[in-house]
Amino acid sequence: MKRNDHGWKLVSDSGCSLLVPDGPDGLAGIDIDIDHAEVPFVISVDNTDYIDEPGIDIEKMLEHIANCRSGGRTSCPSPHAWLEAWGDAENVIAFTLSAALSGSYNSAIAARHMALEKNPGRNIAVINTCGAGTMPGCLMQAVSDGVDDGDSFDVIAKTAENIARNTNVMFALGSLDNLIKAGRLNKFVGYAAHRFNISAIGVASPGGRIELRHKFRGMKKIYGKLIDTLRETGFAGGELVISHCMNEDGAEKLGHLIKAEWLDTDVSVVPASGLCSYYMGKGGMIITYRE
Known part of the structure; x- marks a missing residue:
């Protein structure tokens, strides 16, 4: 055509x-x-604007945010x-x-x-x-x-x-800090996350908000919890995309585990955008899938 x-x-x-x-x-x-x-989107930290387009230095942006008392903001x-x-x-x-x-x-x-x-x-x-x-x-x-x-x-x-x-979304959050600062999550959850080194898995609610499903200490349990959450949401195989924040090895590992559990699954692994990296933190992953 x-x-x-x-x-x-x-x-x-x-x-x-x-x-x-x-x-x-x-x-x-x-x-x-x-x-x-x-x-x-634009992520602003102090007087620096990080334009969320190909070439954005996500590692530099996250380091800048970590060393900035006021954090960052997005436009x-x-x-x-x-x-x-x-x-x-x-x-x-x-x-x-x-x-x-x-x-x-x-x-x-x-x-x-x-x-x-x-x-x-x-x-x-x-x-x-x-x-x-x-x-x-x-x-x-x-x-x-x-x-x-x-x-x-x-x-x-x-x-x-x-x-x-009808595309399902699941979040493996490396950090809850910026979500809380932006008012996307409860401040009490943020206090607990800081004090007890809590990581979290969430899903997108029908209205498009972040709904936490599992909270746990550290990141060691992340893969088993993600597989469990996929089961809970009724995943039975299909097309699945894992976007990650500076965590390609972890995303690849998750992809292999998913394909071992659900053979009829096409998995793609891609770097996350600057905005998604800003909100989920280093090591975080967003899993989108359609059955």
Whole structure:
């Protein structure tokens, strides 16, 4: 099928990246040539802004935060950033970090209103993923298949929304500090985490908030607890993505354990974005999966 520069574009913010196959040897052997882009969050520490885009020095950022009394703060993409990423594409599907955790969704909605005021003929859908991390590659594949099959924009956007909203998210948190400072978790939990060296596993609630499932001391128990949590959520195999903060060996180990438990599972391991690393801490992992 012939596609042009002004046809389709998929855009996500850096809190919910898209897993993009890289050619015929990419994910599941598929080759997707739909244009895609990512709009970055900004993590500010003291007077330094870390732009969450390829090349961000996550290790330096986390060290800076650890040595800064006030910690850091994050800024979601502006409406202008969304508009710039969409460009002149006639058909746009935008995916945002959970609206319960960030203003990115509202910013993208504002951008959509601005774009349609200028050109009412464009098709623009903004999808609140109610999650975080890296969205499974089946999302892009479904959109590509829909375009190839000649489906309408509304049908394709609805399919993409169903996949995004039915993607499960699980968090293995290396640190709870920044989540607590940002008001995403209870301060009492934060006090206990500091005093007793508590690590935690959480899941994304149906409304897109972080719901802690297991709390334990240290990180040694993390793999067994993650497998247990997958069982609790009814995982039976499928496509699964592990995004990690400076913990590739740990993510690979987890991937092998998951495949040993559920043979019919495709596991991808990718580095986490700066924003996700900021919130989950060094050693943390976000597991996204669709059965």
